[in-house]
Amino acid sequence: MLRNARMLLKTFSSLGRQFSTTQTSNSRVCVIGACGNVGQALSLLLKRDDLVTVLSLYDLKKAIGMALDMSHVDTNSEVAGFEKIEMLPKALYCADVVVIVAGQPRKKGMSEDEMLKQNSGIIFEVMPAIAEVCPKALIAIVTGPTNAIVPLAAEVLKTKDAHDPNRLFGVTTHNVVRARTFISDELQVDASIVKVPVIGGNSPCTILPVLTHTKPKFKIEDEDDALPIIRKVREAEEQVAAVKGDQGATLVIAHSVAKFTHSLLMGLAGKGDPKECAYVESAVTDSAFFLKLGKQGIEKNLGIPDLAKFEAELLHELMPELKESIKKGIDFAKKTKK
Template identity: 25%
Template sequence: MRRAKITIVGAGNVGATCAHWCAAGELGDVVLLDIPRTEDMPRGKALDLMQASPIMGFDSNIVGTTDYADTADSDVIVVTAGLPRKPGMSRDDLLATNAKIVTSVAEEIKATSPNAVIIVVSNPLDAMVQQMFKVTGFEPAKVIGQAGVLDTARYRTFLAMELGVSVEDISALLMGGHGDTMVPIPSCTSVGGIPVTQLISKERLDEIVDRTRKGGAEIVSLLKTGSAYYAPAAACAQMVEAIVKDKKRVIPVAAYCESEYGVGGYYVGVPVVLGSGGVERIIELSLTDEETKAFQNSVDAVKSLVSTMDGLLAE
């Protein structure tokens, strides 16, 4: 049985760190791709990672390239390509430029790996995964966005810090768009099985949620010359693992919702069962009135973002 073939498009911080996590976890062989003008950079990073394998004890093969031919017949493709955020820049500021980049990547993937499951990471996430779906024409289950795993990880981190407990004992869920309108689901948040509302006041929980929403911007402001990459890359690797090992993980991702939650044909963050076929099913929750209102507000923001993107691409 051959190893899974995992391609990562974009050899910057997120892409290279994702390659690191995937290779070290022996999830498959990794192809690290970047644009031609980067010349030998992806090859250098791939070789450096390969030379770490005897030390860390993993046997994944890692190839760096600028040629999509080397990615042919990939099982999973993680798309990190695009401009990162800089201080003072919102995810939406990236819209026009990254939409064109994602369009180009989508066309290459469609030609070289028509059976792959695609995980989009590029921002603004919800619009970029919508564009990837539109251009590739792949079935919606095989085009997904990485946001929910990262957002939930940030939420769990802040909750663990607040309570002084292990992150392993925090179970949480965030839904909706990836950004300021993301929706926490308190009814699905617990600490060792104890509802979080019994441990943290609503006012303090609201503050933690607000910090989670701004989690990426907080790191951008601290780094000053880039954006988060360790946690986003780890989130991607977890999704890759769920797919290549057919783990049937129940995790939040940006998935294509038609009748589900009354969304009507857009990608938004919802809990799914993630396995070898990509999104194997979307889990529909019974939300409270407050949660439903917040989720609809987030969906409306995603629809507006996609409409703006379509307008920019039509110019």
């Protein structure tokens, strides 16, 4: 009797949160790879996000214990852990946003082909489940190599007749976060007020901060003024990995993905005017863009801003590698049947 009473009280408490006049959002987020180095920090940040009402943590092991630990954090969102592949459908049940951070980070000397082969299995397992369980969810992919993994994911979804380019994102927010930080250091201003578009892809030589569109204005006379910061953003991941080891830059990634997820949830809730940079499929060009987010995912692709001559040349230089990565992802999907 006592056990039943407790369960009843928990049910009423849950319903109270859902129908509370102070609760303005009812969003379910699923983190795939929640127990990894990025996943743990990301999950904690999402547990603290007021827009998240249900947080589902999935990994091959330790997710249940992690969820229990996190359930003691004093925020209103509910959290549950799911382990092993057979529990994946339950983890994805009714998800509004699915964030995929599972997989191995790039190690020193690892090629894009090796990384794609190593991490592709995650996509082949997760995408069909998303297509079946929560086909309308927004999907944010962090798993690398982003330039090839996102096209691979799109191809897998197409085989399930569940591909919507407005709902599939390669997360590149960490490049924007780094660019904002480095520019704020140069300008000696608060990083929170800095805005800068970052286009291209997510591998070092395909990342392109558009410094001529920085706000506050970053004075650039010519290419020589811009290249040091562009190089700094491109080399940031490798520099952190050189100090931390194979674990790489986990905290800035978690912070950035949490910011991106929050913007997705704002769009779904019809709040504010969320705009983020992401690597998405587009008729404009194969590149990352600034996007206006809404209830259907991408509400408007804001495209590529007007570029200075040297920026246009840099974009032209990086496009062949970006297109080759996209081709690799598509070809890998077509030759691998699961």
